[in-house]
Amino acid sequence: MADITAEDLAPVLTVAVGGVDLPDGGELGQTRLEDIGFDSLAILELLDAIKQKWAVVLSADAVDGSTRIAELAGLTNAELRQANAG
């Protein structure tokens, strides 16, 4: 399975808050969650949406408003590799 990218996360981000304006192209990965309006509750919703889509559980301690979307993709991929390895 190919690594999840920031673009793959875009629809999940939208579901979590019901609609969000995302930057295009290369800027997407560097965008911080707080820059697109994600507060603590929205992050919880996002983690649940990631779990629903990829069966991956990310710790709420590992993700906060300063987390960039590319980092979020990285965390998700790490969990996927670990799950596949196990």
Added chain:
Amino acid sequence: MRARALVTGMGVVAPTGIGTERHWAATVTGQTAISENPDYVAAGYRSTLGGAVAGFEPQSCLPPRLVTQTDRWTQFGLAATTEALEDATLDLSRFPAYEVGVITGSSSGGNEFGQREIQRLWNSGLGGVSAYQSIAWFYAATTGQISINFGAKGPSSVLVSEQAAGLDALGQARRALRAGNRVVVSGGVEAPLSPFAHACQQAAGLLSSARDPHACYRPFDAAAAGYVPGEGGAMFVVEREDSWLGRGGAQAHGEILGYAATFDPPTRSGKQPGLARAIELALADAGTQPRQVDVVFADAMGVAELDAAEASAIAKIFGPRGVAVTAPKSMTGRLYAGGSALDVATALLSMRSGIIPPTAGTAEVPAAYQLDLVMGAARQARIDVALVLARGYGGFNSVLVLGNRERKG
């Protein structure tokens, strides 16, 4: 000298219309907005009628983020507040944020959102429950979202006293102005028509089981047999007079002259209910005599025993047929915290136009009530002072005295 509290803006979301003018246009005609709810019929509920806000599309007036995170009740509050601020031509960003408060009334919080999440809990377990449930259901959610979205950081709260809460919120708003705040966004809205909320209301035994929308909720009628629930309400900009004058003093719908609240004694105590006392206290607070009141917007439960008690209180204060009484909520249903707030909006609109809207559905008022109830058609009248009554289930009594800015004397 105590600060004067003016109502400089208002917004309405009601079964009679979305927007103040639509609501008023329907109300003066006596046209009912109560209809059958097919879900209630399909579920076999005893009470199948309700006053629903038709055509409300939150996505057309709120950002997607807020639509996802809020209950229909809060969406009503945000929409009505938007209209109220535009009506007041008030840009809150120009005010010191800590001098603008938000005080709302609520009876049941986020019913629809909560029901949905309970269903998800049972169907999908803990993981299926939205994180937004934590902020969408509780009684202060509408206050909070208004505060956040309009940048109001002043004293903010919620009053929870069922139908009386809308008046209690406005009374508290006036206190906040007298304590030094310049503006308070206040009022009440409610969205109690979800199946779970309706089931709770049925359990109280006060809902009408009639099937005719034109004769299901008959306040003060000899055949009164319950009320019909409804959704919606009204929000207001309540502003200190000096603040309003400071920004040009253009429009003011009216003034909050007086407010009072009492609580009923236990049922078997032998003591009188507290509504008459609340009226006396509110009039005293307003420095107004009963003869100066031009119209009373009644609580109008539509339950014979409670109608009789209210009629008795009105007759005690104003004398037999001593004041015009009306209950336009007969066209919308009882909106709980939104209902008393909507009555305030309708009373202010009555002042503006010199028209008392009719009570719909009522055909025959018992002579023993000694009530001059406006029925059948609207009545023209100069209105300088209006009284709004509200009783909340469980014993709340609240009264608000409103004054026309153009009133004589």
